[in-house]
Amino acid sequence: MTASFSMFATLKDKIAAREARVVTVGLGYVGLPLALTINESGYPVTGFDLNEARVAAINAGERVISYFPERRIADALAGGRFAATADRKALAAADIILICVPTPLSAVREPDLSYVVRAAETVAAELRPGQLIVLESTVWPGATATVVKPILEGGGLRAGTDFFLGFSPEREDPGNAKFDTKSIPKIVGADDAQSRDLLDRFYSNVVTRTVPVSSLATAEAVKLAENSFRTVNIALVNEMKVAMEAMGVDVWEVVQAAATKPFGYMPFYPGPGIGGDCIPVSPVYLSWRARDLGSATPIIDLARLTNDDAPDLIAGRVAVELAKDGGVAVKGARILILGIAYKKNVEDTRESPALAILNRLEEMGAACDYHDPYFPQMPVTRDHPNLAGRQSVVLSEETLAQYDAVVLTTDHTNVDYALVGLGARLILDTRNVFGGNGVALGRGRLVKI
Ligand SMILES: NC(=O)c1ccc[n+]([C@@H]2O[C@H](COP(=O)([O-])OP(=O)(O)OC[C@H]3O[C@@H](n4cnc5c(N)ncnc54)[C@H](O)[C@@H]3O)[C@@H](O)[C@H]2O)c1
16 A cells, blocks of 8 residues: 555655654754754754753853864854744644654663654654654664554554654764764665655765665664664773783774775774663664564674673773782772763763773772763763762862873763873873873873773
8 A cells, every 4th residue: 555646746745845844752962963063054943852951052152062064053043044943833734744852771771762752752652644753763674664654653644654653763973073964874664665765865965875675674673783782892892902902902993903905894893891872772773673583693692791891890900000019999089080072072971981991990989070071961871970060170280190090981072181191190091092192101100991
């Protein structure tokens, strides 16, 4: 069964004329850049978010995401075809609705689709014939068809007949200066040809390249394949770090040299563990669904375990290095954690290994402070609510001199590493910031861990 030709033709024409009204559901790290990129491509866009404070900040032209150009949001607002709202009635006026809400892990570390379900229920309440609904959030293969579609069809309209339904996984890499929403190719998948065609036409007008795939489930699986690949390779390089260190070899030098091979190798770098909303989460969606179907993903599971253990290993290593050369015991040691974001140049602590390391060191009896230019104050996090409210210490030679060790957990660009190199007694570098980049070291000792 296909949708009526006139419904299809109407939306196709609106997409071509850049008159299709777009609503993004969710204005986070994914939804907001997407909304702005679509608007910058000529479409009228309304961003819908339940968080009224965020909506107000966006409508006031605040930058909201630190790596955005200063005036990006203000310019979009000034154009008169972009606004944010917390009023779900905006959905009824839309021609295209893109769902970009979180898909975290539950407390028992299983897929949590509750945000997607709620967003789908909101869309369903306003659904009208001829709309194109697209899920962008990371989900397990089959979720759009078996979880989202039945909710949308609850009012009697049918996907592929009365409205169009697609999946296009977000591939946003916050803070990446080389690739942005527009230049990252977009996977577009649907279970019927008309939905896929509309999806493809729409995104082709927004991003530089689209990659149509044969079904919703295939598009969902692409995202999980990409992130599982990263998970496994990060675990592999962290494992190699430990093994090569025992051989007296610097794994960072090895990876940089290996990366000169023009084929068959891709560099992954060691670190304090994995964080963010994607890499620690997506492989769980894949392995959970595989188990559900009687299949297994032992390599992914082992990689996850390895990555989950990384912060504990780093904390243990900190204790060993502190105690070396008649040093100090970790119990009672004063330690500065340098960077609490899960990666450089973003204000995001979701699943951040730095927080796990800090917590672990305090469990071992150390007294920890932190410095992070993106977090003057420690935010409330689900896994470490006990840390909320702490203040980032100001970096100076005097403050650095008070710590037995500085653990470099996040390699933000806007940190004065020369000062850290001069003032710190012991630097434990998990990111290779001090490795061969010419930063002078004062009286301290540097250990890459
Ligand atoms: N952050 C990344 O780097 C990244 C990259 C690729 C893919 N993804 C995926 O994209 C999806 C969104 O992630 P994010 O990082 O943008 O999340 P986020 O937490 O930054 O933002 C989500 C936003 O959605 C809003 N929201 C939640 N439920 C809502 C609802 N029912 N109606 C309206 N608004 C609602 C929240 O208030 C929040 O502002 C996830 O599935 C994630 O896995 C994230």
